[in-house]
Amino acid sequence: MASVSFKNVSKKFGEFVAIMDFNLEIRDKEFLVLLGPSGCGKTTTMRMVAGLEEATSGDIYIDADRINGVLPKYRDVAMVFQSYALYPHLTVEQNIGYPLKIRKVPPAESKQRIVEVARRVELDSLLNRLPKELSGGQRQRVALARAIVRTPRVFLMDEPLSNLDAKLRTQMRSELKHLQHELKVTTIYVTHDQIEAMTLADRVAVMNKGVIEQLGTPREIYNDPRTLFVAGFMGSPSMNLIPGEVRDGVFASAGLRVGGLGRVSISRAVLGIRPEDVHAARVDDPDVNLVAPIYSVELTGDSTLVSLRLGAQLVTLRGDKNFAGQIDQRIGVKVAADRVFLFDGETQARVD
């Protein structure tokens, strides 16, 4: 059993508040992803659990144990850093086996365990190399293997896949997910990559400027974003966020009109609509919400991303892979009204 709780935790660096009144309960065996832009406080949050940084105020618990002030080595957490922090004079095998050595695991058992994790992260042919003889991606995998070679109470992973190429990253992502399922160790995982967050997390905490903007399952965050920030952060390509005005339930911005939004009127509104919920239509279709010129057409393989000019901004739709429109051609657009999100431009909050 290992839950991790933050209770009213704040962290200041001098006058700068990096984490503000942070409350979060990570459940036993949960894969919790901290997601947010650079500088929002993800790493600081992790470092406080690892004991590499002390909270300025508030309490952190692993299960019922308050861990503030407890030395890192007594916390029983394994951390993978963004910078690999390998021992330069030890081989890959010795680096991976280090946590077992200091716990005095018998050599035969240790060897078996090292070979097994090395195979999982595709390092089994490099066990005798030194870190300086490895690529960045290989070093990152050694750091990962060193963390998973034993079963701690909590895994802390800070962008552990950031230096891998796209193919290996996808492969390692699924390996990590499987491993966590198998080992059932509570995991806190930091990333600014929302695809990683979506695919790995049981729950995601979306962070912004030292606070949690929203906490929920990937599906909840994606389908029910509560703020403009969360709406813009989750989804690739990101949600169209179009400033405009709502009068009696009709949103208007440049040539775009979307009705059926209830009885609301908001003078500074933002309409959010995902590219997959915007559809190309004929210009003369009576139900179009917009007629606009094409700005760009990008084939992604299984679909086509089409951007249209709307006043000073672009609106993107995800079209069929056989989409045939050309730049500057005017096309009609239909918006799925039941898939629209409305935000108050002043408070940045969702309007239901």
Ligand code: ATP
């Ligand atoms: P990234 O994705 O870039 O790693 P992050 O979300 O992990 O970012 P943190 O490293 O937690 O962000 O940093 C949060 C804020 O605290 C940043 O503004 C950073 O500049 C500041 N900060 C972090 N460590 C220190 C420190 N030792 N002294 C002063 N400020 C710091």
